[in-house]
Structures are given as structure tokens and as C-alpha cells.
Amino acid sequence: MPSVSRADLSPEPVVRPRLTVLGTGYLGATHAACMAQLGFEVLGVDVDASKIATLASGRVPFYEPGLEEVLEGAIASGNLRFTTSFEEAAAFGDVHFVCVGTPQKPGEMAADMSYLDACLDMLLPHLRRPALLVGKSTVPAGTADRVAARIAAEAPAGSSLAWNPEFLREGYAVEDTLHPDRLVVGTVRETDLQTMRTVYAPLLEAGVPMVETDFATAELVKVSANAFLATKISFINAMAEVCETTGADVTQLSKALSYDTRIGGRFLQAGLGFGGGCLPKDIRAFMARAGELGVDQALSFLKEVDAINLRRRARTVDLGRELLDGSFAGAKVTVLGAAFKPDSDDVRDSPALDVAATIARQGGRVTVYDPKANANAELRHPELAYASSTAEALAGADLTLLLTEWREFRELDPAEAKQAVAIPQIVDGRNALDAVAWRSAGWTYRALGRP
Numbered sequence: 333m334p335s336v337s338r339a340d341l342s343p344e345p346v347v348r349p350r351l352t353v354l355g356t357g358y359l360g361a362t363h364a365a366c367m368a369q370l371g372f373e374v375l376g377v378d379v380d381a382s383k384i385a386t387l388a389s390g391r392v393p394f395y396e397p398g399l400e401e402v403l404e405g406a407i408a409s410g411n412l413r414f415t416t417s418f419e420e421a422a423a424f425g426d427v428h429f430v431c432v433g434t435p436q437k438p439g440e441m442a443a444d445m446s447y448l449d450a451c452l453d454m455l456l457p458h459l460r461r462p463a464l465l466v467g468k469s470t471v472p473a474g475t476a477d478r479v480a481a482r483i484a485a486e487a488p489a490g491s492s493l494a495w496n497p498e499f500l501r502e503g504y505a506v507e508d509t510l511h512p513d514r515l516v517v518g519t520v521r522e523t524d525l526q527t528m529r530t531v532y533a534p535l536l537e538a539g540v541p542m543v544e545t546d547f548a549t550a551e552l553v554k555v556s557a558n559a560f561l562a563t564k565i566s567f568i569n570a571m572a573e574v575c576e577t578t579g580a581d582v583t584q585l586s587k588a589l590s591y592d593t594r595i596g597g598r599f600l601q602a603g604l605g606f607g608g609g610c611l612p613k614d615i616r617a618f619m620a621r622a623g624e625l626g627v628d629q630a631l632s633f634l635k636e637v638d639a640i641n642l643r644r645r646a647r648t649v650d651l652g653r654e655l656l657d658g659s660f661a662g663a664k665v666t667v668l669g670a671a672f673k674p675d676s677d678d679v680r681d682s683p684a685l686d687v688a689a690t691i692a693r694q695g696g697r698v699t700v701y702d703p704k705a706n707a708n709a710e711l712r713h714p715e716l717a718y719a720s721s722t723a724e725a726l727a728g729a730d731l732t733l734l735l736t737e738w739r740e741f742r743e744l745d746p747a748e749a750k751q752a753v754a755i756p757q758i759v760d761g762r763n764a765l766d767a768v769a770w771r772s773a774g775w776t777y778r779a780l781g782r783p
């Protein structure tokens with residue numbers, strides 16, 4: 333911990349702080365727009381000039397339900413502006429939320445902290461008065477202490493840090509930001525805690541609980557929450573593996589488990605597993621950090637959680653190949669879904685795209701359709717073909733795989749879909765379809781963890 337204590341003399345908290353949000357991606361753009369809607373003056377800052385231009389024009393450069401309306405309203409109210417200038421940000425802000433990316437380092441498990449370090453390099457030299465930086469990015473334990481030391485050395489006297497991890501879910505980002513389950517704030521000085529209470533006053537008044545803690549706990553809450561959720565998903569997927577060899581049905585198993593209130597039904601649907609820009613890289617970074625801290629044994633179970641998750645992708649490919657009598661070569665394969673989950677266009681570490689690309693490498697002629705993620709998918713996998721509708725994707729398919737459970741796929745009419753394909757056989761990678769209905773419409777139906 334830094335040597336400053338709560339009792340130290342520190343500046344009075346600012347009554348109505350002006351906020352900046354540094355890094356306006358999925359997290360930052362949502363945070364900026366929502367804080368402006370709550371009545372704060374907010375300046376969004378990013379190094380990506382085209383992203384800033386898009387946001388400034390009231391458009392969201394990614395798909396997030398409801399966000400564009402909040403963004404437009406916030407800009408129209410005069411509360412929200414965007415810039416690429418850190419000088420302007422430093423002059424404007426009393427509180428600077430750090431929301432830059434912390435992706436997995438290429439070829440390593442650890443998190444790449446270079447964006448966070450660069451963000452501090454860009455902001456700190458411009459600060460002319462005491463400021464509160466607030467870390468929201470997901471980071472390895474110990475980062476806040478390191479950032480606090482940099483602030484103490486490089487920012488005007490009286491500047492400080494709070495750590496405030498973010499729990500929003502893509503697809504529900506606005507709802508989660510305006511009505512979070514909880515707020516977690518790590519601080520060292522009482523005055524910073526008061527500032528954070530001011531910043532979140534509208535949420536606190538609405539009854540949102542705030543856990544007030546230290547830096548290390550605040551950092552760990554985030555990664556341990558993700559480790560728990562990943563473990564729950566991999567638990568039911570491990571049960572799916574066992575179901576596959578015993579003839580049991582994992583969907584009925586998980587339904588029966590979910591009635592136990594100690595277990596609960598959320599994150600207990602067996603299928604293709606987790607992906608996205610958070611869970612996979614966060615559990616890997618957590619393991620890497622635990623190794624550095626000498627407590628790797630405590631997290632060795634996460635290695636298995638990750639392995640179970642990746643095995644589901646391989647199993648999905650195997651199911652598809654089995655339906656095609658052992659080879660994808662030359663077969664027309666339709667993949668429904670590219671985003672890592674429905675209601676998002678995020679394809680970072682997407683299980684659906686991973687499966688699609690593997691099938692293509694094994695000789696399948698793969699056509700992908702996702703209601704929102706085609707463009708992002710094509711940037712990463714230009715070798716795949718993309719259709720502009722479900723109907724176009726299904727036309728003439730020898731095999732169909734449902735890999736992201738968008739509502740329009742869950743609600744497909746099996747009789748109608750059968751008319752479009754060449755061979756009515758489907759792998760339901762998300763256990764999202766009614767197996768009885770699809771089979772009775774004449775489809776060969778296979779799913780993970782089910783007979």
C-alpha cells in the first residue's frame with residue numbers, strides 16, 4: 333500500500349466534479365454517456381481519432397442496445413463532449429476515469445498493461461491542479477499501488493487514485509451502468525471516498541450498495557468475479573462431457589440443479605462455452621499474476637476451467653464432422669452467429685468464430701451470418717464467406733451450426749429452414765433449440781451434452 337493514510341490532510345472533495353473518461357471503447361463510451369445522463373459534465377478521450385469523431389457525431393462505433401439513445405441525449409444536453417487531446421482532458425477534469433484496454437499479451441497469459449501506462453504518460457504531464465484518477469480497467473493485483481506511486485511522483489501534489497472495477501455486461505451495458513448490482517471502490521484517502529460518493533450519488537440514492545475497500549481488494553473483486561463465472565460455466569460444460577458418455581441430458585441436469593437456490597440457474601447453461609474480451613483473458617491474467625505472487629496453486633483449477641472451455645469448441649467441430657461422415661472437405665457449412673454472445677457485435681475470442689475458422693481450415697466451405705457482428709468477424713477472418721441474412725446463409729447448406737444464440741436463431745421455424753438447406757442437419761452449440769420440434773420437422777439434431 334502507498335504510505336499515505338486516510339488521516340492525512342488532503343484537499344476538500346470537489347462538490348460537482350467534472351469527469352473525463354480515458355478510453356472510449358465498450359466500457360468507456362458507455363460510462364461516459366451514462367455519467368453524462370446522470371447530470372455530470374463529461375469529456376470522453378481516446379487515441380483513436382475516428383472513434384472519437386463517430387462518438388462526437390452521436391453514433392456508437394459498436395453494437396450495444398440502447399446506448400445510442402443515451403449518447404445522443406447526453407450530447408444534446410451539452411453534458412458530453414469528446415476529444416483526442418489529453419491537454420484538454422487535464423484542464424477539464426477533476427476526476428479522470430481510466431477505461432483503456434488491458435488485453436492478453438500476444439503469446440502470453442499475462443495482461444498487456446502498455447495501454448494503461450501510455451494513458452498515464454499522456455495525462456499526467458498535463459495536469460496543472462490536483463486530480464483524482466479512477467481505475468476502471470480490469471488489471472492484475474498490484475496495479476493500483478503502482479499507478480498510485482506514479483501519480484505521487486508525476487502529478488501535482490494532492491492528486492490521488494481510486495480503484496473502481498467495472499462489472500457491466502455487453503448487451504446490457506447501459507442497464508448495468510445505471511443500475512449496477514453493486515459498486516466497488518478502493519481508496520486510500522477519506523476525501524477520495526467522499527468524491528466517489530459524490531460521483532455515484534445518483535446510484536447510491538437509488539439504493540445501489542457500495543463496497544468501500546482498499547486497492548488490492550477492489551482489484552481482486554473483479555478478477556475473482558470473472559473467475560467464479562467462468563468456473564460455473566465450465567462446471568456445467570464438464571458435466572456435459574460426462575453426459576455425452578453416459579447418455580444423460582445436460583439440459584435436464586442443469587434445470588434440476590437450478591432449482592437448488594444454493595446453486596441457481598444463471599451461468600449454468602451447457603454449450604460452446606465462454607469467450608469475449610473479458611472472461612478468457614481475465615482468468616489467464618489472474619493465473620499469470622498468481623504465479624508471479626507465488627500463489628499459483630490457489631488458482632491452478634482455472635487452468636482446467638480454461639481447458640474445459642476450449643474442449644467444447646473442439647467437441648463442436650467433431651459433432652459437425654461426424655454428421656458429414658468424417659470430413660468437412662467440400663461441404664457447404666453454415667454458421668449462425670459470430671459474436672461471442674447475443675446482443676453484441678464483439679468477436680474478441682469468440683467461440684463461434686473460432687469453430688467457423690477451424691471448420692474452414694479442415695476443408696469446409698463456411699458461410700457465416702451474424703445479425704450484428706459480420707463486419708467485425710470479416711476483419712478477423714476474411715477467409716470465411718459472409719451472408720447478409722439467415723435465409724441467405726441457410727441456402728443449400730450441407731450442415732448448419734447454431735453457435736451464438738441470437739433470438740432470431742432461437743426462433744427459427746425448423747420446417748421453413750428445412751426448405752432452404754440441402755441436408756437438414758444441425759449442431760445446436762448453445763442448446764438453444766427445441767430438439768423435439770427440430771427432429772419432428774425432419775432434422776438430424778445434435779447438441780452438446782445431450783443424446
Ligand SMILES: NC(=O)c1ccc[n+]([C@@H]2O[C@H](COP(=O)([O-])OP(=O)(O)OC[C@H]3O[C@@H](n4cnc5c(N)ncnc54)[C@H](O)[C@@H]3O)[C@@H](O)[C@H]2O)c1
Nearest residue numbers: 355356357358359378379380432433434447450451469470
Ligand atoms: N467490455 C466489457 O464488457 C468490459 C466489462 C468490464 C470491464 N472491462 C474492462 O475494461 C477495459 C476496457 O475494455 P473494453 O472492452 O472497453 O476495451 P476496448 O478495446 O473496447 O476499448 C479500449 C479503448 O481504449 C482506447 N485506448 C487505448 N490506448 C489508449 C490511451 N493511451 N489513451 C486513451 N485511450 C486509449 C482504445 O482506442 C479503445 O477505444 C478492459 O480492462 C476490460 O477488461 C470491459
